[in-house]
Amino acid sequence: MKKAKAMPVIIGGMVFDIHATATIPATAKSTTPGKIKFMLGGVARNIAECLLKLGTKSFMISALGCDLAGEALLEQWRSAGLPTEGIQRGPDITTASVCNMFDINGDLTAGVASVDTIVTFASPNEHELVAMANSLSHENRFSPIQRDQDKNASIESLFKELKSAIVVLLQKGIKYILVTLGPDGAFLCSGSGPSGLRECLNDTKYSDGKSELFDMVSSRCSTHQYFCSTPCKGGSQLFVMHFPALPAIVRGVSGAGDCLVGGILSSLCSGLDVMQSVAVGVAAAKAAIEAETNVPSTYDLTAVADDAGKVYNAARVVFQESML
Structure with a gap:
């Protein structure tokens, strides 16, 4: 043949x-x-x-x-x-x-x-973030967090160490960056202030129709309280929210990052907004960590939605300031 x-x-x-x-x-x-x-x-x-x-x-x-x-x-x-x-x-x-x-x-x-058509989301871990920033800036001035030196570092201090690398990517045109931090959760970053994330609320351009996942998650994750407040000034403004990781019985971590992205994409396609989708991604990653395989053999949508609700309601703003 x-x-x-x-x-x-x-x-x-x-x-x-x-x-x-x-x-x-x-x-x-x-x-x-x-x-x-x-x-x-x-x-x-x-x-x-x-x-x-x-x-x-x-x-x-x-x-x-x-x-x-x-x-x-x-x-x-x-x-x-x-x-x-x-x-x-x-x-x-x-x-x-x-x-x-x-x-x-x-x-x-x-x-x-x-370049709005082709540069929208990136979901690097901290090492990938540093490599991307060094490549885009043609320098080697960024380095990963030295976790061994301070295992109890606060979320704010973790962000402070990664801030300059995040800004490089945002200034190069990426709209949203989700920096994954392993057991410390993830940072969702926008370069256009909270309005940048607000644009994604109720944005169904990725949606292929409401689903069981949409119904279960939206009932547990109403529009985040931050976005119900008065509008913030526009412009080039770094806005960062932290999504905590969930406690888990660790059986393997090799599929966690992939399932995080899969959970986010599935949620966006179902009509959920970007913040709800990140919460589902964290929940999907938790299930992967607790599974014997890279991807769980099945997902319990009720458990995923419950976990997503916990993550979503615990998310908080860690930084908001002009990038200039």
């Missing part, structure tokens, strides 16, 4: 890049002569193009809008003979675009990124 040729699958961004380079020193609040280049970019798309030029076709999973930038990116894909079935398009999608401005020496002076 003839073997089918393998095709790598690449999931990520397809980005329309605009590079504007001045040919004379720029004058503030004025148009400057220069050169403008349009490029097809995005890390995932660039990797796929590299593969193609080395002789390997790939299957791309991404999202493009029905706009000029999306047409340019898709046309290049089609002309290369690559499959487009994995590229979602729609009138409610804006193609990710980045405009960078450079001075006469080629140094970046400013930039605007419209």
Whole structure:
């Protein structure tokens, strides 16, 4: 039997890049002569193009809008003979675009990124967070928490050690970061203040219909009291909530992180808001820790909902301040 040729699958961004380079020193609040280049970019798309030029076709999973930038990116894909079935398009999608401005020496002076379509959530543990921040900042100034030195550190002190790395990711365009802390729970972080999380309350764009999970969790987790208070000022504001871990009989931890993400995604798809979904994720991770396998053979939805209610009602704000 003839073997089918393998095709790598690449999931990520397809980005329309605009590079504007001045040919004379720029004058503030004025148009400057220069050169403008349009490029097809995005890390995932660039990797796929590299593969193609080395002789390997790939299957791309991404999202493009029905706009000029999306047409340019898709046309290049089609002309290369690559499959487009994995590229979602729609009138409610804006193609990710980045405009960078450079001075006469080629140094970046400013930039605007419209990447809401592809950068939304990240759920690193503290070590992954540090690695991501070091990579994005092109420095090695971030390091993980030294837990052995202070095993009884407060939640506030844990956040203080991770704050600068979290800010790097948020400033690079990620909307929400869930930093998992093992037995210390998790930090849910937004770079647009509490309004950033409030936008996700009752947001059903991920929903495929209400479910048993929705009914059971929403009855135990009403809208969080913090979001019933007066609106807070907008702007670039770091807002962080802590979700505690649940006591558990530990039988294995290898599947806990995966089940945390699975619980969050399942909850978002059922119509629950982001805070309720994080609470379900923590509850799902607890069940994984207590199971003999990476993923429990079955989930008791009543127990998950009860545990989610405990986590949700114990969540609290640990930081709120401008990122500037």
